[in-house]
Amino acid sequence: MKKLFTENIGLKIISVIVAIILWLTIVYTYDPAKTADFTIPVTVVNGDSITNLGKVYDVVEGSNVTIRAKAKTSIINSLKASDFKATADVSKLSPTMNANIDVTCTKSSNVEISFVGSVKMLKVKLEELVTKQFPVTVNQNGTPAEGYYVGSSSTKPNLITVSGGESTIDQISTISVDVNVDGANRSFFSEAEPSAYDSTGTRITSDTLSFSSIPVSVTTKVYETKEVAIFVETNGNPYEGYTAGDVDYEPKSVIIAGNDSDLSGVTSLTLSLDVSGKITDVEETIPLSDALPTNVFLTDPDTTVSVKCKINRIDSREIALGADDIKLTDTDEGFDYIVTGASVNVTLKGLKDDINSVTVSKLSPTVDMAGFSMEGTYNVKLSFNEVEGVSVEGTPEVTIEVVDKTKEEEPDNTATDSGITDNGGNASDNGAGDNTDNNSGRSGDNNSDSSSTGSDIGSEDINSDIIK
Numbered sequence: 001m002k003k004l005f006t007e008n009i010g011l012k013i014i015s016v017i018v019a020i021i022l023w024l025t026i027v028y029t030y031d032p033a034k035t036a037d038f039t040i041p042v043t044v045v046n047g048d049s050i051t052n053l054g055k056v057y058d059v060v061e062g063s064n065v066t067i068r069a070k071a072k073t074s075i076i077n078s079l080k081a082s083d084f085k086a087t088a089d090v091s092k093l094s095p096t097m098n099a100n101i102d103v104t105c106t107k108s109s110n111v112e113i114s115f116v117g118s119v120k121m122l123k124v125k126l127e128e129l130v131t132k133q134f135p136v137t138v139n140q141n142g143t144p145a146e147g148y149y150v151g152s153s154s155t156k157p158n159l160i161t162v163s164g165g166e167s168t169i170d171q172i173s174t175i176s177v178d179v180n181v182d183g184a185n186r187s188f189f190s191e192a193e194p195s196a197y198d199s200t201g202t203r204i205t206s207d208t209l210s211f212s213s214i215p216v217s218v219t220t221k222v223y224e225t226k227e228v229a230i231f232v233e234t235n236g237n238p239y240e241g242y243t244a245g246d247v248d249y250e251p252k253s254v255i256i257a258g259n260d261s262d263l264s265g266v267t268s269l270t271l272s273l274d275v276s277g278k279i280t281d282v283e284e285t286i287p288l289s290d291a292l293p294t295n296v297f298l299t300d301p302d303t304t305v306s307v308k309c310k311i312n313r314i315d316s317r318e319i320a321l322g323a324d325d326i327k328l329t330d331t332d333e334g335f336d337y338i339v340t341g342a343s344v345n346v347t348l349k350g351l352k353d354d355i356n357s358v359t360v361s362k363l364s365p366t367v368d369m370a371g372f373s374m375e376g377t378y379n380v381k382l383s384f385n386e387v388e389g390v391s392v393e394g395t396p397e398v399t400i401e402v403v404d405k406t407k408e409e410e411p412d413n414t415a416t417d418s419g420i421t422d423n424g425g426n427a428s429d430n431g432a433g434d435n436t437d438n439n440s441g442r443s444g445d446n447n448s449d450s451s452s453t454g455s456d457i458g459s460e461d462i463n464s465d466i467i468k
Helices: 002-006 009-030 166-171 352-356 405-427 431-463
Strands: 033-045 055-061 064-072 084-089 098-105 112-115 121-141 148-156 159-165 174-180 188-192 195-197 216-235 242-250 253-258 268-274 282-287 296-298 304-313 315-321 327-329 335-339 344-350 366-368 376-381 390-392 397-404
Touching: 033 055, 033 098, 055 159, 064 084, 064 098, 098 112, 121 148, 121 166, 121 216, 148 253, 159 166, 174 188, 174 216, 216 242, 216 304, 268 282, 268 304, 315 352, 344 352, 366 376, 397 405
Parallel strands: 033 084, 121 174, 216 268, 327 366
Antiparallel strands: 033 064, 055 121, 064 112, 084 098, 098 121, 121 159, 148 216, 174 195, 188 216, 216 253, 242 304, 253 296, 282 304, 315 344, 335 397, 344 390, 376 397
């Protein structure tokens, strides 16, 4: 057995090589037949023969066909699907709406072609031709450059006429074009082909559909963005006896978009919350679009602000003001000013904690005496410092007596002068008269001294109620 493989080894190797060469020679010399399968699309021809009748066709079966090609090995090995052409002439439809499919090889006429599978004919369905107008919408795909926002896209035309089979037209919900906005940092113009979609967003593909405008021109706006603060203000007055308290809201800021010239003047957005007639806390969701200036947009058009405003009950408290608590301003040095009455009651209104924290020094009650330059008694309005969250009810007044200082001094001077005059006059009389008058004068002087002493005492009492 061993000798079978080892004896004459060289001769055996030469024999194998010769056999291979002989086989290759036969193959390439005689080129035996070979088969290969291809799947190719079917082209419909003479479709206008149907549309001229006011109808359209829709392919039910046979849009693609699988064939088997048979030819010499050398030919088959060089063929591909694009080397075959399949056509169906719908002008020669059978009563069952079928058309023969003819397949030819465009690369070689020495190819035998047969069908594989059940599809050997083109089957169509005829429908009435229907025409309908649809608005054109734009699908924006992609993300713009950082710091930019893609606004609206407009199309020209904005209405498009679609023709096709009745059942197909009835399925159409929208006609759209696609625009790529990836990396966009400025407005731009583009062109796109329209497509039909049903109510579920599925694209409708039908040989019967035709569009009045292809392509569609699209202009897309791209804007700069900016972050601004949001503020909420209350308007109106709550029910009597209540006041609006703290306002809380979210978000506190938002991204807006627009041309640079429009954004430069926008630093914040202010919303208004109506609290008119309210007695309980107010909670509302306010669309932020209500606060947008012209030509400014939200990067999220659905942005809303959730707002809550506390409605608090107003309490009251009375404070008694004494004369020493009241400060007079713009006084005249020629007058004394006397605050009459025991005290002035002032009613404060506000939240309980706020009004309980108020002191007289915080209120700093003041009376402006400018213009009161004549003696008399006047009712003058009090003014107060503003204390946050606290109001003074009504317009409290204080009674001020204004006294002219010069008139207070004149009676004393007159009395003294009179006394001097009397003493002088009596001195010119006879001795008896002089003695009598002198005694009388001395008695008058004593009385005058007593009167002066009493006047001084009374003046001290009065000065305690006088504010100079």
